[in-house]
Amino acid sequence: MQVEKYRIDEHNQSLLKEHQRRYQFMAESIPGAERILEKLIAFQIAIPSWALGTGGTRFGRFSGGGEPRSLEEKIEDVGLLHAINQSSGAISLHIPWDIPQDPSAIKALAAQFGLRFDAVNSNTFQDQPGQEYSYKFGSLQHVDKAVRKQAIDHNIEVIRHGVALGSEAITVWLSDGSCFPGQLNFRKAFQRTLEGLQEIYAALPHNWKMFVEYKAYEPNFYSMTVGDWGQSLLYATKLGPKAYTLVDLGHHLPNANIEQIVALLLAEGKLGGFHFNDSKYGDDDLTVGSINPYQLFLIFNELVEGMDARGMQHHSDLGWMIDASHNVKDPLEDLLQSVEAIKIAYAQALLIDTKALSAAQEANDVAKAQEILQSAYRTDVRPLVAEARLRAGGALQPIQLFRDLKVREHLIKERGQKTVATGL
Numbered sequence: 001m002q003v004e005k006y007r008i009d010e011h012n013q014s015l016l017k018e019h020q021r022r023y024q025f026m027a028e029s030i031p032g033a034e035r036i037l038e039k040l041i042a043f044q045i046a047i048p049s050w051a052l053g054t055g056g057t058r059f060g061r062f063s064g065g066g067e068p069r070s071l072e073e074k075i076e077d078v079g080l081l082h083a084i085n086q087s088s089g090a091i092s093l094h095i096p097w098d099i100p101q102d103p104s105a106i107k108a109l110a111a112q113f114g115l116r117f118d119a120v121n122s123n124t125f126q127d128q129p130g131q132e133y134s135y136k137f138g139s140l141q142h143v144d145k146a147v148r149k150q151a152i153d154h155n156i157e158v159i160r161h162g163v164a165l166g167s168e169a170i171t172v173w174l175s176d177g178s179c180f181p182g183q184l185n186f187r188k189a190f191q192r193t194l195e196g197l198q199e200i201y202a203a204l205p206h207n208w209k210m211f212v213e214y215k216a217y218e219p220n221f222y223s224m225t226v227g228d229w230g231q232s233l234l235y236a237t238k239l240g241p242k243a244y245t246l247v248d249l250g251h252h253l254p255n256a257n258i259e260q261i262v263a264l265l266l267a268e269g270k271l272g273g274f275h276f277n278d279s280k281y282g283d284d285d286l287t288v289g290s291i292n293p294y295q296l297f298l299i300f301n302e303l304v305e306g307m308d309a310r311g312m313q314h315h316s317d318l319g320w321m322i323d324a325s326h327n328v329k330d331p332l333e334d335l336l337q338s339v340e341a342i343k344i345a346y347a348q349a350l351l352i353d354t355k356a357l358s359a360a361q362e363a364n365d366v367a368k369a370q371e372i373l374q375s376a377y378r379t380d381v382r383p384l385v386a387e388a389r390l391r392a393g394g395a396l397q398p399i400q401l402f403r404d405l406k407v408r409e410h411l412i413k414e415r416g417q418k419t420v421a422t423g424l
């Protein structure tokens with residue numbers, strides 16, 4: 001299914017008057033509204049191919065119907081999102097779930113929808129049918145050289161697929177670790193993993209980045225070999241200038257100060273990218289901004305401040321991706337909500353009076369600093385975000401349009417009720 005431009009125009013026309021009233025009222029009160037709009041329009045968030053189907057837990061999975069059955073249909077779904085919000089202009093693939101049979105045809109299809117390929121992801125956390133060695137006891141950390149080699153070869157193959165599609169980064173997330181004390185020699189596991197990553201790093205094309213993603217626990221519950229940002233930073237530093245840490249918001253222990261982690265990684269020039277989601281307990285993979293929008297805003301405050309301090313381009317110098325799962329919502333509606341939440345937090349961060357905040361910090365004026373942050377956070381920036389979407393050719397109310405056009409019903413008619421997307 002494709003969303004024709006005239007359907008978006010009709011939708012916008014019906015909401016335009018009310019939107020303009022709200023936007024104009026807001027634009028008068030914020031300095032630099034035009035500059036903020038430009039940044040919002042440029043800011044694109046990659047959609048993961050594995051988040052287009054219904055997720056589940058080990059207890060069950062309740063399919064919503066009309067899920068994409070192939071890579072082509074996944075691209076079509078991201079194309080739909082991008083047509084509606086003009087903010088999801090990239091897709092992140094996971095290999096081997098998304099091996100392109102004909103890369104140039106896949107590339108051409110994505111270009112038709114205005115999409116580019118973001119980081120490609122490797123998978124050494126599952127055994128694939130016909131695979132020679134098992135990853136039950138890890139991949140790059142494994143005591144057996146043959147298993148390590150298989151994992152290294154897989155990552156290099158993922159880079160090759162990415163090159164064919166025009167991707168420029170690989171995200172390596174390792175589920176390696178141990179479930180019980182005594183199972184693993186930490187020092188040796190670290191060293192073996194480092195050596196494996198070094199071989200993969202050596203295969204990176206000159207313009208590529210490697211993102212080393214960390215996670216506190218799961219599937220291993222005693223130790224993770226890349227368990228926190230310190231370990232990831234250690235690997236990235238030892239690997240070299242093309243290696244960076246990737247922050248997935250759900251991969252920390254409860255109450256971790258993620259905004260501080262982000263600030264320090266940025267200051268070190270070692271923050272590479274993001275996996276956005278939200279959580280209450282752990283790696284819940286919930287809709288971005290649904291549980292703790294204030295934390296998301298504080299993270300964006302550090303991102304904007306830190307990127308500006310280093311003269312970085314907000315939209316292009318870091319990898320912005322969603323990594324989420326949708327067990328009870330329509331995945332596409334959920335992704336529209338996530339993208340909107342990211343843009344809201346970004347817009348609020350752009351509103352912060354940075355000079356006044358810095359002055360308050362220098363004067364140890366704690367109450368003033370809090371007032372400045374919260375006055376930006378409590379501003380309803382939705383008209384600003386909607387105006388950016390409107391100017392880019394998207395819909396004023398994405399979910400409303402998705403429902404009015406009966407997108408899910410169309411997809412079910414086309415693909416069937418019992419389709420299952422590849423992924424977790």
Ligand code: PSV
Pocket residue numbers: 050121173213215248275283323424
């Ligand atoms: C692991 O929990 C993770 O966050 C990694 O990014 C994986 O590649 C992704 O989820 C999909 O399983």
Ligand code: MN
Pocket residue numbers: 173213248275323
């Ligand atoms: Mn992730």
